[in-house]
Amino acid sequence: MSTIRKHTMGLILAVISCLMITSGAWAAVKGEGDQAGKAVPQAEESFDDPLGRSTPQGTVVGFLRAVEREDYERAIEYLDTRQRGKNARQLALELQRVLDERGSASRARLSTKPEGDLDDGLPAQKEVVASVKTKRGQYKILLERLQKDDSPKVWLFSSETLRSVPQIYEEIEAPWLEGRLPAALTENRLAGLPLYRWILPLLMLLAAVFCGWILTVLCYALLQKSIRHRVDELGLITLRRIRKPLVVLFSAGVIYLFSLGSFWLLDRLFWTFLSSTMALAGLTWICIQLVDVAAEILEKRRPEAASAVIRLSATLLKALAVITALVVSFHYFAGINLTAVVAGLGIGGIAVAFAAQKTIENFFGGVFLVWDKPIRLGDFCKAGEYMGTVEHIGLRSTQIRTLNRTVTFVPNGQLSSIAVENFTLRDRFLLRHTLNLRYETTADQLRFILAGLRELLYRHPRVDSATVRVRFIGFGQSSLDVEMFAYVLETEHGSYLAVQEDLLLRVMDLVESAGSGFAFPSRTLYMTRDGGLDAKRKGEASETVQRWRTRSELPFPEHAPGKVAQLDGTLDYPPDGSVLSEKKEED
Structure with missing residues (x-):
């Protein structure tokens, strides 16, 4: 892959990551600025209303679900009206039809905060659900935060809006689809909804996936014709890897288009949420695939020892992409209050940290191993009682292939706290042997052997002559001991063994040429008559x-x-x- 393409891929990854991360930060800053601009004296204590009326979104969704289940008594509880009985039921049905025909399809615009949207230009106790344009003018569907009796404040459809609902309803026609479907699909219900309301979404979903697949195939056909001779094999592999994520993205776009033509507001809210979630999932999937491709490129172009760093970095980047997608989905699409979630995680995180301290220790141990690099993939090392070749450095443990060809999994926390001897990093091998010569060897023979050994080591091209040391070091129990010490200029163990073998064979030839030989543990019994001590020399020493x-x-x-x-x-x-x-x- 060319340098330009590599930098382009890095730029794409950086832009996507920055967009995902900064969007949450901007929303948080904006929310703080909105509350400061409204000058709310203090944060109100929220409560969980049994009907979900604590927030504007809960009121709208709860009302629509109650009407669809034909639970009109419950639906009336979302209205600020004194009407009861048939009149209240008719009012609820008319309001539902108005919301279905003219309501907004953006669930994200419905506030999930107890105080509502404080930056909509309305009084703090009011919230806009939708704007309805009719021949008589434009109406706003409003919610109002009210307190009845001693109960906490809840959001209800305002009485002002309810007075205009009958006028708006007169200009709305019944959905043409219901009049053209068989009675079995419209009259029979499942979980409070007509059967066609279950069958239609399933067909829409299948159609969206099919359209997404068709669009992806067409897109790839056009791309391959235009860039076939401009990209290498790796570029084509990258395009094939993002094919499935593109199907998800195109399917999300088709689902969003379907949502615009839905007859019911609740369905539009669902399809909008589904399309947004699928689009976010597709983008996250593309990011993960691009990270994998970038990691493979770097592994091919970098030394094998850097593979552990690349794999760990790729794993962390993919985890960051998934976490960012979840945060965006929970905060913007699902409407979950992340402040409370983070507070709960902060308290529960302490308990989790104590319970999983070994896991955390192993994780950070793996990070330190990768970045400090005491060992790398392919290194032959000794860690405690384990000796072998490093095959994999993971987030939890490191795999070592022992000399017995078994695989040992050493926890990273343990590996980072013990002494590790890395044989691969040595620059030369130590050659150190003690030659045991026979006691029959004379002093001159020993001098000849010592000189020959020194000359042999000096002359050998794979021996560091500055480190050569050959000395007669003592009298053993059954031998004359000569130490041979030098460093061999090899880094591979196999090459060192070859040099050592050559030297030892030459040493054998040298000892043989000197008329001596190697001793072995033995005892020699001399059968002779004892001549006693030399009386003359004894007397001289005493004098x-x-x-x-x-x-x-x-x-x-x-x-x-x-x-x-x-x-x-x-x-x-x-x-x-x-x-x-x-x-x-x-x-």
């Missing part, structure tokens, strides 16, 4: 010690400081015959 004692020069427990100064540096080292001693004489 020397007696002379020290007579002269008060016995060097115990320590030599005298003057004697130490006299002996300091008098031993010839390097020994005579050494190359280094010759250089010293030349200097």
Whole structure:
């Protein structure tokens, strides 16, 4: 994919995300400004009216549902009228017909706040439901917040509106659809609604999905003809991935068009809500698909070690898109008061945090592992008692493929709190072996072997000559011990083993060429006659010690400081015959 297309995709994702996030912030700021502009002295305490009349939206929806269920006694409770009996029932039916024919289809315009919309230019106790234009003029369908007796305030259709309802009703004709349907569909009811009111929405939904699919197919046919030779295979894959979300988007648009022609306000409210929700779901789905495509592109172009960061970032972006869509849907479409929800979550979040502290610990442990990068995908490491190759770093745990080919799931919280040894990050391997030579090896043979080992390590191209150290380190129980120490310039374990094998084979050849051999744990029993101690040398040693004692020069427990100064540096080292001693004489 070209650089321009990559930046374009990033711009689209950024714009969609910003629109979703800032819309909620703007609505919150606007709501605060509206309340400040109205100068409401204090927030009124809300209550849940049994009939749903606490808010303007609850009053309108509750009234329409009561009339559809033919519960006229309940429907009258939403009217500010003194009429009762048949007159009140007729008034409710006429109001329903007026709302169905001329009412607004936007449920979002009906306030869900107990105080109503404070920025509609009307008194604080009134709310506009719809404006109806007739031959006699224009009327407003109003709600009024009233308090009867000692009951709390509720929203009712105002008496002013109810007085004009009969005049508006005279100019409204009955829906032509009801007169053309069979009586079985109009007279028989299910859950308070005629049968055709159930069948028609189902047919509309199927038709909308079919139209959305047809529009998507046509859109793709046009796009493929125009951009087939302009985009690569990855671009075509991206287009195919957003095909299903586009079907949802086009179906939402068709449903919205169907809602404009609905005969009933309650149906228009439902279809408007459904189309808005489907459109939001389609946009969210597209965002998720675009994030997946962007993650795949980055994984192909970045090193394999960055895959964990890319996957975690993609997961967080998709979660952010879903959460943003839910917030917008709940606040703008469903009318849920998010302030109360957030307050409840704040209190319940404390309990959840205590109950899920291990899960939260693992989540943040995974985040730190990804960003701090002590281990990456494909690294060979040792974490506690587990050793193997890292195959996956998730939000909760990390998968390690052990040497036994089993998979160990280590919680990220535990992994971030223990020492992790990453073998993949080392720049060289340590070569350290102790050679056990036979005790029959003479000093000159040992000198020959030491010199040959040093020369061997210096000459090898895969050994760091600055770190070479070969020393005769001691007398073992059954061997003369020689330590060989150096760093091998390899980062892969397999390559290191090859170099080590080559060196060890050369060491065997060197020891063999010196006439020596490798010792093994053993005991040698010598059968001989004991010749005793050398009497002459024993006497000389005793005379020397007696002379020290007579002269008060016995060097115990320590030599005298003057004697130490006299002996300091008098031993010839390097020994005579050494190359280094010759250089010293030349200097």
